[in-house]
Amino acid sequence: MSTNTPKKRPNPRAEARRAAEKRRRLLxxxxxxxxxxxxxxxxxxxxxxxxxRITVADVAGDVEVTGEPLPLFEGDPTNDPAIGMxxxxxxxESFAGDGREVGGASGPQLITFMASWCPACDRxxxxxxxxxxxxxxxxxxxxxxxxxxxDEGRPNWPPDEWFDGFGYTGPVMVDDASSSxxxxxxxxxxxxxxxxxxDGEVVWRTSGLIPMEQLDEVAAQIAAS
Amino acid sequence: xxxxxxxxxxxxALFAILITVGTVVALTTRRVPTWLSGDVAxxxxxxxxxxxxxxxxxxxxxxxxxxxxxCWYQRIxxxxxxxxxxxxxxxxxxxxxxxxxxxxxxGAIIAVWHIVIERRPALGGGVCDPAAPCAVxxxxxxxxxxxxxMALIAFAAIATLTLAARAxxxxxxxxxxxxxxxxxxxxxx
Numbered sequence: 001m002s003t004n005t006p007k008k009r010p011n012p013r014a015e016a017r018r019a020a021e022k023r024r025r026l027l028x029x030x031x032x033x034x035x036x037x038x039x040x041x042x043x044x045x046x047x048x049x050x051x052x053r054i055t056v057a058d059v060a061g062d063v064e065v066t067g068e069p070l071p072l073f074e075g076d077p078t079n080d081p082a083i084g085m086x087x088x089x090x091x092x093e094s095f096a097g098d099g100r101e102v103g104g105a106s107g108p109q110l111i112t113f114m115a116s117w118c119p120a121c122d123r124x125x126x127x128x129x130x131x132x133x134x135x136x137x138x139x140x141x142x143x144x145x146x147x148x149x150x151d152e153g154r155p156n157w158p159p160d161e162w163f164d165g166f167g168y169t170g171p172v173m174v175d176d177a178s179s180s181x182x183x184x185x186x187x188x189x190x191x192x193x194x195x196x197x198x199d200g201e202v203v204w205r206t207s208g209l210i211p212m213e214q215l216d217e218v219a220a221q222i223a224a225s
Numbered sequence: 226x227x228x229x230x231x232x233x234x235x236x237x238a239l240f241a242i243l244i245t246v247g248t249v250v251a252l253t254t255r256r257v258p259t260w261l262s263g264d265v266a267x268x269x270x271x272x273x274x275x276x277x278x279x280x281x282x283x284x285x286x287x288x289x290x291x292x293x294x295x296c297w298y299q300r301i302x303x304x305x306x307x308x309x310x311x312x313x314x315x316x317x318x319x320x321x322x323x324x325x326x327x328x329x330x331x332g333a334i335i336a337v338w339h340i341v342i343e344r345r346p347a348l349g350g351g352v353c354d355p356a357a358p359c360a361v362x363x364x365x366x367x368x369x370x371x372x373x374x375m376a377l378i379a380f381a382a383i384a385t386l387t388l389a390a391r392a393x394x395x396x397x398x399x400x401x402x403x404x405x406x407x408x409x410x411x412x413x414x
Contacts, residue, residue: 024264025268028264028265028268032268032269032272035237035240036233036237036276038236039233039236039237039240040229040233042232042233042236043229043230043232043233043235043236044229046232047228047229047232115353115355117353117358117361118346118353118358118360118361119343119346119353119358119360119361119362120346120347120351120352120353120360121353122346123346123347123351149355153288153289153290154361154363155361155362155363155365179355182355187355188352189352189353189354189355190352190353190355191352191353207352208350208351208352209346209347209351209352
């Protein structure tokens, strides 16, 4: 096996091709960078000054939870271990700082947990508002909406404006920054519903979009308790 | 800062739409320009995959937008494309569409479903997972460019560009690397 390999002769055509290839690659890189810079320039020019942001701390309520927390809702309302348990009692406040209370044996309650950034809640709120406007909530039953999972980085912030946008005028309790009310009621997803009877016991929990006819049934059931 | 990043990705997505439409027209009329198929298509597809990858990481790691399950599936399809198409661009491997097209199609199908969930949350069960909700539109540039929409555009652009590269004329520098490995890095014509 010979170790003497002939010296490669310079090939002017191959070298010219390589040089042309280098030029093309350089042109592509420069072109790519130019396009990205153009996009950044358009973005800088078109994005307006961000106004001073309302933070979660500005919105979150002072919340005090007493009683045993409910187990996490697993998704099946018909086989829910929380049914029959005494609901936790929560003392909190509205967006305006007025005192609010849910749970306890103060009378039958429907508690709905809404996150303003949640598209499913966005779908449910108009139906709920119309349901209330139609006077379908029995007089014996209180309905409280809990504004939960506050997150200033998500859409539809701040949540008070989101509620106002639907014309919702019912009572709202604001969760704290760590979503203590949701945790106490075993929320697994929004929207989330809890029905509590006159004795303060959980009758029904569910999550997700629900037909308003189902709300009629549950409201009638706890009204009779 | 995040708003500028989101708008930048939005503008780049608009550019990608133009690129995709132009490439689709060229492919359907069977008039793919040689400069596109020969020199531009694969580096451009690599750049689009790289921007999509960097964009997804910026929005999750810097902006704090938690990726949902469907986001992760799209990432699984997108991230390898940077390497697969990038290496093919370097080696002038015109057959990379055989790998890139299935990955892009899988990613595109997931992106379409994600867009549907964004528009019709009831189809996704009607429940928002508080930790990583798929139905939330973290970004919505120009009224329609949500994150899965941008991903869909990127997948479509990469798929069409790798197909355009396939259409390159069989000149000396454009031969298949598996047939002429010694000439694979030689430039075209």
